[in-house]
Amino acid sequence: MAVLGGGVGGLSAAHELIERGFAVTVYEKREDFGGKARSMPVPDSGTGGREHLPAEHGFRFFPGFYRHLPDTMSRIPDGSQNVADHLVSATRILLAQADGRNELVSASQAPTSFDDLAVMIRFLHQFGAEVGVPPAELALFSERLLTLLTSCDERRLEQWEKMSWWDYTGAEQRSPAFQKFLADGLTRTLVAARAREMSARTGGLTLCQLLFDLVRVGGRVDRVLDGPTSEVWIDPWIAHLKRSGVVFRNDREVAGIDCDGRRITGVTISGSGGSERIIADHYVAALPVERLRLLLSPALRRAEPRLAALPRLVVRWMNGVMFYLDQDVPLEHGHAIFIDSEWALTAISQAQFWPDVDLTERGDGRVEGILSVDVSEWDRPGRRTGKVAMACSKEEIRAEVWGQLIDHIDDGSLDEDNVVTWFLDPAIEFPNPAAATNLEPLLVNTAGSWQDRPEAVTRIPNFFLAADFVRTHTDLATMEGANEAARRAVNGILAATRSDSPPCRLWTLREPAALAPFRALDRLRWRAGRRAAKAPVRVSADGELQPSGPIARGLLAASRRIR
Incomplete structure (x- = not known):
């Protein structure tokens, strides 16, 4: 089995396949695996023999309704525990308004x-x-x-x-x-x-x-990891899969997918050492939509016409800015939503959730807190620069993001002098001071896009999709969606190979059973033409x-x- 892409979808597919006895090789264009979920070191930040500071593309968020991903995490050993044990609950959600008024939301009871x-x-x-x-x-x-x-x-x-x-x-x-x-x-x-x-x-x-x-007894609307993502999740995952027999090949980008009009006949992989053509019994494409649609040859489109709709799917930017603080500022024990921010900022103070991570042993030894911020709106002007984020320089992005945080938290807890250093997602590249590109955009949901999204099992008998743009119950471009898509792809392989192995488990979204009679009544009304x-x-x-x-x-x- 050739798994094309080493993000959450690709790793999930490799996990399910290797557990069922298949030989699996994962090809990834980057040096590191984990896709947008991976964490990374801040370049040149470690001094005096210390490790580099940890950085991410954006904070990791595991809502309570996620079921596929936590199930996989529970099957990844990490010492005497498993990776799912690294999930910890946040207890507050902070809604911060620009006028300084804050509302805190906490849990209650179950529906x-x-x-x-x-x-x-x-x-x-x-x-x-x-x-x-x-x-x-x-x-x-x-x-x-x-x-x-x-x-x-x-x-x-x-x-x-x-x-x-x-x-x-x-x-x-x-x-x-x-x-x-x-x-x-x-x-x-x-x-x-x-x-x-x-x-x-x-x-x-x-x-x-x-x-x-949010209202369920013991509800876990907001869960985070108790350490940097790669350290407590991705690295143990890779190690487990290697021990299980998965072969990993990094610096291998998919350059072409060959199709004879009925089946995939091979895939061309390019890297620093040149190009090669790989042949496998089955291929699992775990590539983001903006990459896969560039690889759609006329023969591939003829063999699976539903892939022709991929160019209509919309991608946008959602990337992280991290501020490393001399003195930690917890804000609240959970995520903060800056409701009036022009750039749709959300954030979390990480150190309070990382009890076993001594930040003073990283960087230059001064950092005690990390404020991780996600920027979700890149084409709305900021009030300071008057420019959209994607037209700003790196320094302008930093200044605008910090300023929008201060607009909402004006009690003096956020002090410019407290910032030791900062980090912008390296997927944002600056060809010149006034223009930015994003190497890793994110698929976003738009009305009517369901009809343009393919199934994990394609009409090509040896080609399957394990990516977050696939039709899933989750229906959002998330880690959970990628994991569910991978399970659906593996189930398709099991059917294609007539395997006796048990299928991957799939969960629907939870809905109150008490409403089932109303949904049944509405089905009758729908069939009767009641719109x-x-x-x-x-x-x-x-x-x-x-x-x-x-x-x-x-x-x-x-x-x-x-x-």
């Missing part, structure tokens, strides 16, 4: 029944009231979520998938607070998504997953759920008995 679902709605209303969203708009927003949750899959794909989250929530006619917090604010941190473009189906269902985690859908319950101004009619009242009574 396992309809009554428990009401807890989530009340929580949402309490949050909305705190940030100034009018009660009537909070009720409408809750009904929009309930409409989505009680819609059948057919309606979700044929109706809500083709509508933007902005239009679905009616944000254009709502208050500035609604637009800021419930439309833009709740989507801007989802892998560089935009409310006006993201599909209502994906945006709404992902938001529901996060809310379920108008609304929530089977009304939400009062104080967040109470009320049935909308006799049918809903009967189903509600039945659902109260479902646990």
Whole structure:
């Protein structure tokens, strides 16, 4: 088996394949494996015999609704434990506004029944009231979520998938607070998504997953690693796969995929030592969409016409800036969302989650804290430079990001003199002082993009896809999506080879079982041609759920008995 790409998708595919007895070779164009998830040393930062400071493309975030990736991590040994043991829960989410007002959100209770679902709605209303969203708009927003949750899959794909989250929530006619917090604010941190473009189906269902985690007893809406990503996850993963027999070849970029119109006949790999052609029984393409679409020959498109839609998929920038602090500034025990920042900043203070990492043994010995910031909006002007991020120089990006942080945290805890050094994701390259390029952009969800996304199992019998643009339950370009895609690709290989090995396990998104009768009713309505859908319950101004009619009242009574 030839796995083309050594990011999370490629490593996940190699993991599942080697466990099932296949011979696997992974080809990766970089020196290091792990893709955008990998961490890296800050060049020339270590002095006096110390290690270099750790850096990443952006902080790693493992929501509680992730199930595929944690399952794989639990099967990666690391000393006396496994990699999943390095996941630790963050307990707070900080919403920081430019006027200095902050709101902290923490966990509550589980939506396992309809009554428990009401807890989530009340929580949402309490949050909305705190940030100034009018009660009537909070009720409408809750009904929009309930409409989505009680819609059948057919309606979700044929109706809500083709509508933007902005239009679905009616944000254009709502208050500035609604637009800021419930439309833009709740989507801007989802892998560089935009409310006006993201599909209502994906945006709404992902938001529901996060809310379920947030109000679930013991919920883990926000988990992070207890050390630099490569040190506590990627490196142990590579070591485990090597021990299991996986062959790794770095500095090997896919330069061509040969197809005879029916099957893949070989792949050309180029590197510093020249080019070579590899032949395998099956090929797993774990390449990002912007790379794979450059390799689509006419023969490959004829053999799998669904790949012709890949150029329509949208990629944007979401990259990290890291500030290394002389004195640690924890902010909060979790992620911070800078809701008014022009560049859609989110951040986390890392040191508090890294108890076994002595930062004074790295760099020049002065660093005690790391503020890791993700920049998700690269084509909106900043208030200081007046320029979009991708038109700024490296120094201008640093100054604008720090300034936008200060706009939101103005209590003196963030002090310019406290910054020892800083680091910008090296995927951002500067051919000249006024223009930047991004070597590793990120696929973003847009309304209607589901129809342009291929399945992991293609019509080419020896060609499979294990990347985050594949159709998955996760439906976002995330580590979880890449892992799920890899599992689907491996299951396709098992079927193609008629293997007796057990298939990879797949999970759907969690949804309250109590709402199943409502979804079944909506399926009947959809098949009868009823295109108008609304929530089977009304939400009062104080967040109470009320049935909308006799049918809903009967189903509600039945659902109260479902646990």
